[in-house]
Amino acid sequence: MQLPSALTPLRHPAFRLLWLANLCSNTGMWMQNTGAGWLMTSLAPSPLMVSMVQVASLLPVFLLALPAGALADIVDRRRYLIFAQAWIAAAGSLLAILAWTGSLGPWGLVALTFAIGVGTAMNSPAWAATTPETVPRQDLTGAIVLNGIGFNLARTVGPAIGGFTVAAAGAEATFALNALSFLAVIVALLLWKRDEPRASLPKEHFLSAIRAGLGYTRASPVLRGIMLRGFIFFLFAAALWGLLPLLVRQQLGLGPEWFGIMLAAMGIGAVGAGFLLPTLRARLDRGRTVTAAGLLTGAALVLLGQAQHWTVAMGAMLLYGVGWLAGASTLQAAAQLSVPSWVRARAIGIYQLVTFGGLTIGAALGGWGGETFGIGYAMGLSGALCAIGALLVRRFAIEPPAAEAAPPAADAPAMPRPEPAAQSLAALLNEESGRVLEVVRYHIDPADRAAFLAAMGACRAARLRSGALGWRLYEDVAHPERWVELWLVESWTEHLREEGRMTEWDRLVLARAAALHRGALPPEASRYLNVMPGMPD
Structure with missing residues (x-):
């Protein structure tokens, strides 16, 4: 039986093992995010404090993405990933214990969310850089999209389970389940037989590795274009993450299970978009795909800001999921394909520094806008700016020119090499x-x-x-x-x-x-x- 084109990368055993483990941990992480967001609406129910939960989870990636990428390029990547999973599991366990004993206040929730974010920040560039090690180049784009499908499948299941878990057993249960989910990733990493590339030269020093990564980025117009367009997309799309818990509770008048269902609707839209992307790629290049994603995401935010009934909000979340997956996975694939293997984790780290910087600022601005102007107005304004921004930056290329993608001429003279x-x-x-x-x-x-x-x-x-x-x-x-x-x-x-x-x-x-x-x-x-x-x- 032939797999659908979107699932083709799963035929590679190493990729399949890590993908399934990552699906498990992402499900746990979304359960925890649902529990943390809802718990804050009880501990400190202001738009600014609720958005601080999202800021605390995103800020570490902004602060640590570059050093994390450099470390992932110069140390044993498998051991490094195991350490990062263990850190997240330990921080999640502490969060669960404090919540269970009633010792957790609003700033304690923010602090431990930040600690979990530190582990995620250290993990992300290294994890993304493993994908080219587990699939051949012709399946790399499909593997990156499939990673997005897995992430959003977790986004579909995790919040729904998280919402019902909060209603049945409290937010502390979601924190404990998240900590347990990372044990699956540790087991998968222990089972992964990684072929470490052999090097005849010593490992790069940490500061030298960072300098080389920054130098590569400065000299790569395509990578700079990817980062600019990613920053604009995530800056204005991020308002949803800080405002959705309050929109569900205050504007729609619904309970925690509906918060999970809304996030699940977004995940369903994203998973559907993931299966459609292989067909879409045959008609649109990556640049136009990202522009279309920005327009669709913006329209979804405007619609969500005006929603007064759950059916309208559900439709808007489905559209948001389609736009989010199409934009995020296309930009991630462009970033990975535009750089050579020696600098890949560093480049991904710099890309994540910029895009998560946009997410962090956007989530904070969304909370401030909800506090100042009202939740619906802030959501709608963010949507309008998301669409306008997508149009303004569409001229920046995110893939190399056709001439650069072509192989070099066979008769090209060689430059002099060291004697x-x-x-x-x-x-x-x-x-x-x-x-x-x-x-x-x-x-x-x-x-x-x-x-x-x-x-x-x-x-x-x-x-x-x-x-x-x-x-x-x-x-x-x-x-x-x-x-x-x-x-x-x-x-x-x-x-x-x-x-x-x-x-x-x-x-x-x-x-x-x-x-x-x-x-x-x-x-x-x-x-x-x-x-x-x-x-x-």
């Missing part, structure tokens, strides 16, 4: 050797000056993406045919890492610049070591 003698220096030099200045000298026909400058602009981005700390291009004043390209790397070890960080597109960019060189020999490459590291470069 064998230089490579043998690796035994003598190390990451404490001091900065290395790399130099390539060109002879360019003055008639090709404009073409060369354009080619070198692309070279600059390739060098920076591969770890250069700085880049310069100089023209000889007396001999305009002579040019020198300079870039600086942190150490000899970083110089040796450059080659492995280059993508096929980066190599083609460098080869196109080399093709403009005129002379019997290729461009001359040299490397200079800073022999006095204590002195400024």
Whole structure:
């Protein structure tokens, strides 16, 4: 029996194991979110305090996404993930105990929600970066969408179970079940036989890894476009998370089980969208899909803000789920596909820093707007801004141009590489050797000056993406045919890492610049070591 196209990635055993475990933990997390949101409506029933629960769960991702991504790229990823799950389970257990004994106040709930958010923040980039390790590249987009389906399937089941659990046994029961759910993830990670990539070079240092990740992001227009569009989408879509508990309780006059049902309706819409996305991708590119998602999400928020009956609210939540899944999974897939494996967790961490920053600010603004203008008005205004924002940022590309996606030409000339003698220096030099200045000298026909400058602009981005700390291009004043390209790397070890960080597109960019060189020999490459590291470069 052939699987539906949306479920194809489940044929890979490692992905299937981790996907099912993650489904379990996400279900527990949504049960806890439902219990925490509803409990706060009793402990401190103001829009600002209820929205603080969402802020506390989102803020750690904003604060820790970048260091979490760097750690996930430089330590054993499997052990790192096990530690993160254990942290979340411990914080969830403490939350359950305090709630059970009646010792939990509103700020205690916020603090422990923040602690659980810390574990989630440390977990998220590493977990996302495992997906390309468990499926081949042709199934990667489908796997990312399926992760979104699983997340929203949990969003469908978890809040509904959470709402009825709160009604039957109190919020503390949802906290305990959430802590137990993370044991399934720990077991799955212990069973996962990960093939750790072998490296001939030492692991990157923490600060160096962060610097390389930031440098790659600055030099990647596509990744910057993804982050900008993600920030705008999540900034205005986030109002729902802070205001929905009060909208259900005050505007609709319903109980906790209906809060869970509303979130379940959103999950149903999201799961349906996940199954439709493979067909949609054949008609719309990722950029237009994200724009359409922003418009649909905005319309759903406007409708929800005006709802006075549960049927209207349910319809709005279904639409919101479709728009949310289409926008979030498409942006996540674009972020993962736009970066090479060596920097993937860091790039995802930076992407999550930006998007969760939008979510955190949006949830706080939603709570402030509900406090100041009323819940319905604040929800409707957020929806209008979500749609307007989607239209304003639609010109920023979130996938590489067709030329960049194509394989390099077979006859493209190669850039000069380190000489064998230089490579043998690796035994003598190390990451404490001091900065290395790399130099390539060109002879360019003055008639090709404009073409060369354009080619070198692309070279600059390739060098920076591969770890250069700085880049310069100089023209000889007396001999305009002579040019020198300079870039600086942190150490000899970083110089040796450059080659492995280059993508096929980066190599083609460098080869196109080399093709403009005129002379019997290729461009001359040299490397200079800073022999006095204590002195400024």
